[in-house]
Amino acid sequence: GANPEMGRQAATESREDIARLLEGADMVFVTAGMGGGTGTGAAPVIASLASEIGALTIAVVTKPFVFEGGRRMKQADRGLSELRQAVDSVITIPNERLLSVNRGVSLLDAFAEADDVLRQAIQGISDLILVPGLINLDFxxxxxxxxxxxxxxxxxxxxxxxxxxxxxxxxxxxxxxxxDASIQGARGVIINITGGSDMSIGEVSDASQVIHKAAHEDANIIFGAVVDDSLGDRVKITVIATGFGSGREGRAGAPGHTPVDLQNYSSWYRQSHQAPASEGGPTTATPSIPVRRRSVIAVPAQARAVVGGTPAQPGDAAPTDPDDTNSFDVPAFLRRQREG
Incomplete structure (x- = not known):
């Protein structure tokens, strides 16, 4: 129904099933057409679950054509903003760019082409990992x-x-x-060059220089090469660029994972709008996906005596500091001692 809240609720209600499907994955692609209900609402929830299991989470999404209306475009922008908070990297494909390639294409073929561009992006990344090369790239x-x-x-x-x-x-x-179809200023770049057995070292060098000049001078550039005689006389080059600095919106808290809080969106939305206004005057709450904060594990006094080497006094309380990340790392034998 073009309602992102319904898409979000559907994904939230199915989060246990989704989590089971994602279990054990090292890498997860989240693909969606932004602007409607399912993709806009459900994609951030699915991406959050993938991030929580520690998978490298990459979103490849499309944005609507301009003729689909301003409301749909606004929903797409908001959904994309929320998605960026839950994934490692996001590749965006605006459908409107298809018009710059061929305005005479049929409507049916235009949507098919948009889906194919999305497929090519995912296949391009997966091929880097799965196709063995002369200079190999891996996960x-x-x-x-x-x-x-x-x-x-x-x-x-x-x-x-x-x-x-x-x-x-x-x-x-x-x-x-x-x-943002430019790698100008990118600080992280993968280059993969594929050609026949006649591909020369000079060609590889010349192609690499083109990409080096476009990226940041201190960019971390990883290079791969594949020999594939099925290409004939052609050369194929795939480039992935990231790390564009503060000028582009990136994931909050990167490189760590910041999973989406999977509470019911509608209840959160109502609470945010019913919250009392600050002394500076009434404010309008902007509905965005809140961040889940991890709970701090309290270490009992007996455990601190073992860890710190200083005998604990009876009745000592275990101090907890929300900003102390060391408190998250409690050895298993201490947890068993506490629970026993």
Whole structure:
């Protein structure tokens, strides 16, 4: 029903089933069309659950066409803002960019093309991990570049001819279908170059220089190369760029996980609007997804005697400091001693 609250409630009610499906995953892709009900409301909940299990969580989402209306676009922007708080990286594909490629395409083909661009982005990342290469890239490389980085830009370029490598690199760093389609200033970059067995070291060097010049001078750049004779005379280059600094909205608390509080949204929304106004005058609450704070574990006095090496006095209370992250790390034998 184009109602994000209903999508959120549906995902919240099914969170145990979703968590079971996510259990054991090292990497989770959350894909959605933002602006409607299901994607806008449910995606942040699913992403939060994925973050809670420690999975590298990457969102690849589309934004609506302008002709779909201002309300849908506002819902998409708000949903995207909430999603960014629950994922490691997010790649955004505005459907409107399809018009810059081919305005004469049919409506049916336009939506199909939008879905295919989303598929290509996900496949491009997964191929980096799954396809073995001459210079191999793996999950650890992807995690290094994308963990807790907020906005991500991804591009793929394919070219043939005498300047095929440079042309493919230029196309990869200026994809017209991605939002913020530039890697200018990126501090984390993955480059993967794929070509036939005739691909020369000079071509690889020239293509890499194109990308190096566009990224930040101190960027962490991870390079991979794959030999695939099925490409024939073509060269394919995939680039993933992250770490654009304070100029772009990133994940709060990065690189740590900040899961979404899965309380019922409607009850929270009502409470936020019924809260008394401050002395400075009435304020209008902005509904956003609140952050769940971890509880602090109180360590009993006997345990502190073991940990600190100083005998504890009877009746001593265990001090707890909400800002002391060490209090989260209680060894198992101390927990058993406390519970027994």
């Amino acid at each position: 650890a490389d992807v995690k290094t570049i994308m963990s807790g980085m907020g906005v991500a830009v991804m591009g793929t370029g394919v070219a043939d001819g005498p300047e095929r490598a440079v042309t493919a690199a230029q196309r990869a760093v200026s994809s017209p279908l991605l939002e």
